[in-house]
Amino acid sequence: MKLAKELVAASTVPLVLSILEEGENYGYAIIQRVRELSQGEMEWTDGMLYPVLHWLEENGCVKSEWREAESGRRRKYYLLRPTGRKLLADQKAQWLTVHETLRRTWRLNHG
Amino acid sequence: MKLAKELVAASTVPLVLSILEEGENYGYAIIQRVRELSQGEMEWTDGMLYPVLHWLEENGCVKSEWREAESGRRRKYYLLRPTGRKLLADQKAQWLTVHETLRRTWRLNHG
DNA sequence: TTGCTATACCTAGCAGTGCAAGGCATCCAG
């Protein structure tokens, strides 16, 4: 199933923050985690993720650290900061508000 | 709570279609219905709704009929068509896919 | 050694569009 771009846009920040809430992580792995969590339904491109990560850092929601993996590769790990936790809580609340609104009609329409 | 514009964008079409699934309706009333369903959390402007309604009609998802209300006002009623029902089912499935993805992380993160 | 795939990160630039802002008309209450 191809997901509408609006839906992808709406879920990007909450998903990234949620994944970072699981623990520090780096860009490439975040994309794979999204694939896992969505059971293959969501396929992010790196070109859409990195700008989001940079934005989150600029706004104090996450901080980043370069690290060397055992493999020898350089990875930029992102960690959630308090501001990011607040943003996540807010985004979660927003999502649930809309979800409840939709669910209300779906229930009425006997879904 | 102010809703992120991405989230509003993502929910517009599914919400409009869901409301029309409840029964034929017209623009102005749809905006009020959204306010009701969201318990005041979502406030749509007509400037964002009408173009969506027109798009849905152009694409055969709904059809419209001008009617005269008892009040004497002219209203343009929209009714859901089979194509619109299909789109709604698809949008609903998409929404639930993303919702499940988010819920999975939230559950893991012990929300 | 050469080439291919997976890993890993970055950003410029512009196509595409959401929606604010503005316009029009009618009904009713005060």
Place this chain on the structure above:
DNA sequence: CTGGATGCCTTGCACTGCTAGGTATAGCAA
């Protein structure tokens, strides 16, 4: 006769998502 609620419509451009392109290294196979 004024203002607010009802009711519909469209233009235009500020904004931005994401494509497309760039860099680099590890590991493997031919």
